[in-house]
Amino acid sequence: MRPHAQSSSEWGRLVTCRGLAIRPGRLPIGRRLPTCPTLLLLCCLPAAAQKVDIGVFSLFRPIELRVSPVSNTVLVTVGDQRIVLEGHQVFTIRLAQLSSAVHVSSRDGSATDFRLSIPGKIDRKFNGTLAIRPGDHKLIAVVTMDLEIAVASVVAAEMPVRAPIEALKAQAVATRSYFAVSPPRHDEYTFCDTTHCQFLREPARGTTAHRAAQETRNLLLEYAGKPFPAQYSAVCGGRTRSLEGEGEPITGYPYYSVPCDYCRRHSPGVVQGHQLGLCQSGAIGMAASGATFRAILDRYYPGTHLQPSN
Ligand SMILES: [Zn+2]
Numbered sequence: 001m002r003p004h005a006q007s008s009s010e011w012g013r014l015v016t017c018r019g020l021a022i023r024p025g026r027l028p029i030g031r032r033l034p035t036c037p038t039l040l041l042l043c044c045l046p047a048a049a050q051k052v053d054i055g056v057f058s059l060f061r062p063i064e065l066r067v068s069p070v071s072n073t074v075l076v077t078v079g080d081q082r083i084v085l086e087g088h089q090v091f092t093i094r095l096a097q098l099s100s101a102v103h104v105s106s107r108d109g110s111a112t113d114f115r116l117s118i119p120g121k122i123d124r125k126f127n128g129t130l131a132i133r134p135g136d137h138k139l140i141a142v143v144t145m146d147l148e149i150a151v152a153s154v155v156a157a158e159m160p161v162r163a164p165i166e167a168l169k170a171q172a173v174a175t176r177s178y179f180a181v182s183p184p185r186h187d188e189y190t191f192c193d194t195t196h197c198q199f200l201r202e203p204a205r206g207t208t209a210h211r212a213a214q215e216t217r218n219l220l221l222e223y224a225g226k227p228f229p230a231q232y233s234a235v236c237g238g239r240t241r242s243l244e245g246e247g248e249p250i251t252g253y254p255y256y257s258v259p260c261d262y263c264r265r266h267s268p269g270v271v272q273g274h275q276l277g278l279c280q281s282g283a284i285g286m287a288a289s290g291a292t293f294r295a296i297l298d299r300y301y302p303g304t305h306l307q308p309s310n
C-alpha cells in the first residue's frame with residue numbers, strides 16, 4: 001500500500017501477492033555475534049543488528065543510476081578509487097562504463113542515508129549501504145539495510161499511513177518474520193522491493209510505521225517452535241485460505257481458513273491477494289474496534305506464538 005492510499009482502487013493496484021515457491025539456500029540475515037561460551041563478555045552485549053539485502057529498481061532494468069547524499073557526506077568506492085560526495089554532488093554510474101562494483105556508504109564504511117535515482121523514472125532515499133554491479137544488460141543495485149529499517153519501510157509501503165497503530169504492529173511482525181526466515185527469493189540478492197517479495201518505500205523515520213516496527217522490535221511469529229515467513233494479503237473477501245487440501249506444498253505453517261468480519265461486512269467476495277494469513281483490510285478493521293496486534297495475529301495465524309528473534 002502507498003502511505004497515502006485510501007481508496008479501494010489504490011488497494012487494487014498494489015495487491016500483495018507473493019509466490020509460495022521456497023528454494024533452499026543461505027539465510028538472508030547477516031551477522032550475529034558469536035555464541036561461543038568462552039566469549040562470555042561478547043555474549044552479554046546486545047546482538048549485532050541484523051541486516052537484509054534488497055535488490056532495488058530491478059523492474060526498470062537500469063543502465064544508468066545516480067547516487068547523491070541526503071544530509072551527511074557519502075563515500076563512493078570504485079576499485080581503489082574513493083570519492084566523497086557532499087551537498088548536491090551527484091555520482092553517475094553507467095552500465096557501459098562499469099567494469100567493477102561500486103560501493104556506497106558513510107565515510108567509515110557503515111550505513112548512511114543516500115539518494116538513488118534512475119534519471120526520469122524514479123528517485124528514492126534509502127538508509128544502508130549500496131552495491132551496484134554490472135549485470136546482464138542492466139545494473140544491479142542492492143541495498144543492505146538494518147532489518148528494523150526494512151520492516152518500517154515495508155509497513156509504510158504496505159499499509160495506509162492513517163491505519164491504527166495496532167494494525168501496523170501486526171503487519172510489522174508478519175513483515176519481520178518474512179524477512180528473517182524466508183530463503184533467498186532471487187539469485188542476485190535476497191529480496192526485491194516489489195510485491196513479489198515485499199513492497200518497500202523510503203525509510204520511514206518518525207512515522208507510525210517506524211513506531212510499529214520499534215514497538216514490536218525483534219518479535220517473530222513462530223509455529224511448532226520455529227519462526228516462519230508469514231504470508232499476508234490485502235483483502236480476503238470474508239474468509240482466509242488454508243493450504244491444506246489445496247495441493248500446495250506445506251513446508252512450515254499450513255495456514256487456516258478463518259472468518260474475517262470486516263471483509264464480510266465491507267467487501268464480501270472481493271479478493272485482492274492470495275488470502276493467506278493476515279488480511280490487511282481485516283487487521284485495520286479489528287484494530288479500529290480496539291483489538292491489539294496480538295489479537296489480530298492470533299486471529300489470522302491460529303496456533304502461532306510470538307518469540308523474540310534473539
Ligand atoms: Zn522478489
Ligand SMILES: [Zn+2]
Pocket residue numbers: 235236237238239260262263264279280281282
Ligand atoms: Zn479480510
